Amino acid sequence: MSPSLTFRTGVRDVLPTVFGYIGVGLAFGIVAHTSHLSLLVVAGMSFIVYAGSAQFIITSMLLLHDPLSGIFISTFLVNSRMILMSTSLAQYFRHESLFKNLLIGTLVTDETFALAMNKQNKTNGKLSFAWQSAANLVAYLVWGVATIVGAILGGMIADPTRFGFDFALTAMFIGLVYLQLISDRHLGLPLQLMVMIFVAIVYYFMIGLMSQNFALLVATVAGCLFGMEMKKCR
Amino acid sequence: MSMSLTELWAILGCGVITLASRVLPFAFVKQVNMPAWLIDFLTFVPITIMTALCCQSLFVANPGHLATLNVANCLAAIPATIAGVLTKSLLMVVVVGIMAMAVIRYFSIGG
Numbered sequence: 001m002s003p004s005l006t007f008r009t010g011v012r013d014v015l016p017t018v019f020g021y022i023g024v025g026l027a028f029g030i031v032a033h034t035s036h037l038s039l040l041v042v043a044g045m046s047f048i049v050y051a052g053s054a055q056f057i058i059t060s061m062l063l064l065h066d067p068l069s070g071i072f073i074s075t076f077l078v079n080s081r082m083i084l085m086s087t088s089l090a091q092y093f094r095h096e097s098l099f100k101n102l103l104i105g106t107l108v109t110d111e112t113f114a115l116a117m118n119k120q121n122k123t124n125g126k127l128s129f130a131w132q133s134a135a136n137l138v139a140y141l142v143w144g145v146a147t148i149v150g151a152i153l154g155g156m157i158a159d160p161t162r163f164g165f166d167f168a169l170t171a172m173f174i175g176l177v178y179l180q181l182i183s184d185r186h187l188g189l190p191l192q193l194m195v196m197i198f199v200a201i202v203y204y205f206m207i208g209l210m211s212q213n214f215a216l217l218v219a220t221v222a223g224c225l226f227g228m229e230m231k232k233c234r
Numbered sequence: 235m236s237m238s239l240t241e242l243w244a245i246l247g248c249g250v251i252t253l254a255s256r257v258l259p260f261a262f263v264k265q266v267n268m269p270a271w272l273i274d275f276l277t278f279v280p281i282t283i284m285t286a287l288c289c290q291s292l293f294v295a296n297p298g299h300l301a302t303l304n305v306a307n308c309l310a311a312i313p314a315t316i317a318g319v320l321t322k323s324l325l326m327v328v329v330v331g332i333m334a335m336a337v338i339r340y341f342s343i344g345g
Contacts, residue, residue: 016325019332041241048249058248068243075248081283082255088279090263098264105260106253110287117280118324164335170291170307171314171331177284178318178327184281192281199285207295215295216286223282224275231274 003123010134013119017111020172021142023165028055029150035063042151046144050107053213054078055147078213081220085113092120092127100129107136114176121183191230199223309343310334 001013025046032042037059045055054075061071086105093101112135120127181192202222206215292308293301314331321327 016323016328019328023332037241038236040237041245044237044241044245045248048245049252051248051252054248054252058244062241062244068240068247071244072247072251076251076255079252079255082252083259084276084279085283086256086259087263088276090260091268091273091276093260094264098261101260101264102257105257108256110283114280114284164310164332164337164339167307167310167331167335168328170288170311171328172324173284173287173291174311174314174331175318175324175327177281177288178315179322179324180281180284182322187277187281195278195281196285199282200289203286203289204293204301207293207301208297208299212290212295216283216290219286219289220279220282223285224278227278227282228271228274 001119001122005119005123005126005128005131007130007134010131011138013131014112014115014135014138016175017115017172018138018142019165020111020169021139022146023168024052025143025146026150026153027166028052028059029147029152030154031056032059032147033151033154035059037062037151039148039151042147043144046147047140049075050109050140050143051075051079051082052109052143077211077217081110081213081217082108084220085110089113089116089127092116092125093129093132096129104129104132104136107133107140109136109139111172111176112136112139114173114180118176118179118183121180121185187227187231191227191234194230195223195227198226306335306338306343310338 002009028046029042032045037045045058049055049058057074057078058071061074086108089108090101090105093104096104112132115135116127116132119131177196181189181196184192199219199222203215203219206218209215210218292304292311294304295301310331313334314327317323317330318327
């Protein structure tokens with residue numbers, strides 16, 4: 001990843017993460033197809049809701065004829081981590097206009113957030129509207145198209161996981177967390193490692209007690225508080 | 235090509251909720267000077283969220299009981315991590331990870 005922050009660099013930087021989108025997007029399309037959702041509903045979800053894990057949950061809740069209120073609450077809970085990510089990312093765009101801030105916020109995802117955090121390690125903490133928009137737009141379009149293709153192919157592919165594409169997303173997060181770990185000189189390696197271990201332990205114990213998405217949130221917040229305390233002791 | 239009224243409301247409602255979660259923090263941060271402790275807290279968000287997202291694929295939840303490992307994912311994570319250490323390239327981590335998982339599935343390792 002180079003320090004350049006142009007639109008073109010944004011497109012190039014986001015390409016490795018596209019595999020994750022294609023893998024999971026195809027999987028979502030296939031699930032939606034087998035849940036008897038029409039192409040229009042799949043497109044509506046991907047282009048209007050645009051939230052990977054929430055889309056899976058909405059699909060299963062629609063299938064079970066759950067009430068709309070339940071679907072809304074679940075969506076909010078699953079996506080509440082976005083509040084943390086957006087607040088974190090927004091600090092890099094305070095110099096941009098409010099309108100540009102809102103545009104960036106509209107298309108932020110786990111992946112483009114993580115990518116941006118990796119990027120700013122290379123640019124002395126700077127990000128640009130052009131770079132972030134490029135990453136966001138490519139991710140948005142690839143996700144939408146992948147889910148629709150998945151829904152169309154749904155009937156034809158017997159087992160899409162056979163080729164390992166479902167692991168692309170996990171691999172991507174492993175790569176992003178590793179690159180974050182070695183390049184965030186501000187926090188340093190030992191502190192980050194301790195925080196990571198702490199998060200893993202909290203998450204491990206929490207998923208027996210609550211939903212995965214809630215456990216993710218609890219582990220994240222606990223990890224941040226733990227990190228703050230450890231930094232004070234340093 | 236059809237959409238029921240429930241589906242339409244679910245999409246629009248969830249769309250608004252998701253959009254608000256993403257956009258409102260940007261408006262907030264732009265307008266308000268954040269206290270130092272909050273900025274300090276937020277510096278840990280990237281590493282903690284990414285770690286938790288990894289854990290989500292590496293652990294299997296067993297409600298009411300302790301979690302277990304997702305053996306296939308954990309095994310595939312090893313070559314993927316090594317690829318990251320050796321190349322420092324995100325693309326290589328993803329490609330090696332996919333290939334490792336394809337091999338694991340081919341031999342039906344890890345269930």
